[in-house]
Amino acid sequence: MALTFRQLRYFLVLAEELHFGRGAQRLHISQPPLSASLRQLEEELGVQLLVRSSKHVALTTAGEAFQRQARRLLEDLEESRTLVRRIADGASGVLRVGFTPAMLFRRLPQALQALQAAHPGIEIQLLERNSADQVQGLEAGQLDIGFIHAMPLPETLATLTLADEPFLACLPRHHPLASRSSLSLRDLAGEPLVMFRRDLSPHYYDRILGLFLVANLKPTITHEVSQWLTIVALIAHGMGVALVPASLAGTHFSNVVFLPLSDATLRHQSHCVWLEVREAPNRDLLIDIIHGIGQAGSA
Numbered sequence: 419m420a421l422t423f424r425q426l427r428y429f430l431v432l433a434e435e436l437h438f439g440r441g442a443q444r445l446h447i448s449q450p451p452l453s454a455s456l457r458q459l460e461e462e463l464g465v466q467l468l469v470r471s472s473k474h475v476a477l478t479t480a481g482e483a484f485q486r487q488a489r490r491l492l493e494d495l496e497e498s499r500t501l502v503r504r505i506a507d508g509a510s511g512v513l514r515v516g517f518t519p520a521m522l523f524r525r526l527p528q529a530l531q532a533l534q535a536a537h538p539g540i541e542i543q544l545l546e547r548n549s550a551d552q553v554q555g556l557e558a559g560q561l562d563i564g565f566i567h568a569m570p571l572p573e574t575l576a577t578l579t580l581a582d583e584p585f586l587a588c589l590p591r592h593h594p595l596a597s598r599s600s601l602s603l604r605d606l607a608g609e610p611l612v613m614f615r616r617d618l619s620p621h622y623y624d625r626i627l628g629l630f631l632v633a634n635l636k637p638t639i640t641h642e643v644s645q646w647l648t649i650v651a652l653i654a655h656g657m658g659v660a661l662v663p664a665s666l667a668g669t670h671f672s673n674v675v676f677l678p679l680s681d682a683t684l685r686h687q688s689h690c691v692w693l694e695v696r697e698a699p700n701r702d703l704l705i706d707i708i709h710g711i712g713q714a715g716s717a
Contacts, residue, residue, distance in 0.1 A: 423495065463484070466480065516552035519645050553572070556693050563705070568622075576692055578709070585661045589675055610640035613649075614646065616642070646662060
């Protein structure tokens, strides 16, 4: 006999109540069917989930582990129900999406293509803005969802991590250091460094600068720009070196190389963000798709 969702629901209620009488009352059934369901579940799994006597009911170690898995299964089922209902309803309208150009090398294009394929009635408006401007746009009701680089956020925004990746050294292909298998910060200390402008991203500017200072090195910051892609483009034209998120290796600039850093553990995070209190069904459809892409990528 295969496991059923009814067995899972019965077990979760019983695991919360740890009392057959109260559990049966919550489920609006009599006690014998609840006991029978638990017995069938334990037989199917081949383990004891509860230790029970006339006065005491407790979860076994296996029961505690199964409680977490059962809860996750039922949550996934509910999310699936919500998603297919939205699809059946034929979603339509406008979805205003803020993004930074570097998000084109993360999950954004894949997610938007999947949304359009599933819901051709939704009109997607892409609005290129830096991360701070997107946060302001979300709070002002100008955007439905944003794709930003990690930064301190107000508590009103919900977040979903898109990428958590290391920084790499980015050099012109013909640079003397480009043939190395990896580099240290000391290798880069005397090189002209291209950086993200601090007023646009103090979070990463200070963290990158801090790497050098902690290593007792003084970087030579030559150029400051407003986009990660601009940094890579300048490197391709021989205008210096840089530390950039690993996903930018997917830009396929022909005149640059990306090398790991042997002495730096700095990581870059990208987030999907939205105003939690604002209802936006089309936005929620996109978030569901991003969740699905993330689960498929980690499988």
